[in-house]
Amino acid sequence: IPHFFHSGIEMAQFLKGVEKDRMIVVVGNGNLSETLNLQARFALEKLGSSMVHVLRGMDTWAFIGQVGSTTLSLYEIMKSPTGKDSTTEPAVLNQCVPSQLDDTEDLGKEHLEFCSKRKDKYGEYCKLTWQRPTQLPEKPLLTNTFPIAIIAGDRAWYLWQVLASLYSAPGFILSNLIVFQDGHSPETFEVARQFGVRLIAYPEANSKHSEQADRIAMHYKRSLDTLWEMYPEQEYVIVLEDDLIVAPDFFDYFHQIVPVLRADTSLFSASSWNDNGFPHSSIDSTMIYRTDFFPGLGWLLSKKWWLQIVEPTWPTYCMGRHWDWNLRAALKERGLDTLYPDVSRSYYIGNLGANADPKVFWRYFQERRMTRD
Numbered sequence: 001i002p003h004f005f006h007s008g009i010e011m012a013q014f015l016k017g018v019e020k021d022r023m024i025v026v027v028g029n030g031n032l033s034e035t036l037n038l039q040a041r042f043a044l045e046k047l048g049s050s051m052v053h054v055l056r057g058m059d060t061w062a063f064i065g066q067v068g069s070t071t072l073s074l075y076e077i078m079k080s081p082t083g084k085d086s087t088t089e090p091a092v093l094n095q096c097v098p099s100q101l102d103d104t105e106d107l108g109k110e111h112l113e114f115c116s117k118r119k120d121k122y123g124e125y126c127k128l129t130w131q132r133p134t135q136l137p138e139k140p141l142l143t144n145t146f147p148i149a150i151i152a153g154d155r156a157w158y159l160w161q162v163l164a165s166l167y168s169a170p171g172f173i174l175s176n177l178i179v180f181q182d183g184h185s186p187e188t189f190e191v192a193r194q195f196g197v198r199l200i201a202y203p204e205a206n207s208k209h210s211e212q213a214d215r216i217a218m219h220y221k222r223s224l225d226t227l228w229e230m231y232p233e234q235e236y237v238i239v240l241e242d243d244l245i246v247a248p249d250f251f252d253y254f255h256q257i258v259p260v261l262r263a264d265t266s267l268f269s270a271s272s273w274n275d276n277g278f279p280h281s282s283i284d285s286t287m288i289y290r291t292d293f294f295p296g297l298g299w300l301l302s303k304k305w306w307l308q309i310v311e312p313t314w315p316t317y318c319m320g321r322h323w324d325w326n327l328r329a330a331l332k333e334r335g336l337d338t339l340y341p342d343v344s345r346s347y348y349i350g351n352l353g354a355n356a357d358p359k360v361f362w363r364y365f366q367e368r369r370m371t372r373d
Helices: 008-016 038-046 104-116 123-127 156-167 186-195 212-230 250-263 303-317 323-334 358-365
Strands: 023-028 060-066 076-079 148-152 177-182 198-202 236-241 244-246 267-271 288-291 299-302 337-341 346-348
Touching (some): 008 038, 104 123, 104 186, 123 156, 148 212, 177 186, 212 303, 236 244
Parallel strands (some): 148 177, 148 236
Antiparallel strands (some): 060 076, 236 299
16 A cells, blocks of 8 residues: 655654554655654664665665564665756565565575675684574663664674674664674675664765775764764663674673773773783773774764764865874863773774784784783
């Protein structure tokens, strides 16, 4: 039965009343992004959309989702304007759709098919007989209330390890996690779908500069823009990358440190990473340091500093420099420090990537200490 909506409020109200297991087909063009308010976008994301939050301008879009689905939909396409005349190709879906989009048996078959082609890269992942991980029971004092952003590219062989570590960390809530993907990576999409996590897929970042650093900085910026649009009332968000495993006490660490950040206006953030966290020098898991050199690698960002420093200065610095260098320059100018632990609460596994060097990784990053309980 076709329905036509003139506002996102109408669409959201309609979707709220649709019964479980019903298929929803959505198509739109023209100024669709202006019609879809945040309430409608959340409702469509809940049906399995990975693109609804990035629809802009004259994009065309087609999507098939299911009420009650707990995984990403495979049936979605978006087209953006090309050329100076801003014309946009139609978004066309021509696929057979099963009656259940997140059928456990189908997910198992997808896992086997995925691994039949990629065992060399996903050895440990493919040794598993697939079953979606189960969250640990919630503990009120440890439960994480902050949204978590994983800034991701085309490195799903790392992403699955990061997701597995999050599932194992007390306090983790699946609905708080969003993976922000740069470009279309079928492997990244498949791993996110298998783990049941939310994913927002952007068109691949482009820059007038050719440097990889610019593309990464652009993807970081648009991901954080979207995150704050989705959670305007949140005080803090956690920022991760797709090559950072988290410690069991990762969330406990951040929740204990938030009161210090609130009380001390000379502090910008808290990081989970110690740049000097080697086994011979990293001993006391209760000790916290402060530094004027922003470590990154798993950090807490406040709405206050996002609005006052990060968001306004980001475009100014984006000239072929790495995003964290840009941020460090801004923090130095304002005399702001970052807290970090003696024993890291994250572990870097990225020996392959845009800015990774395997030789440097094996020499400086492999032997790092992280809390284990």
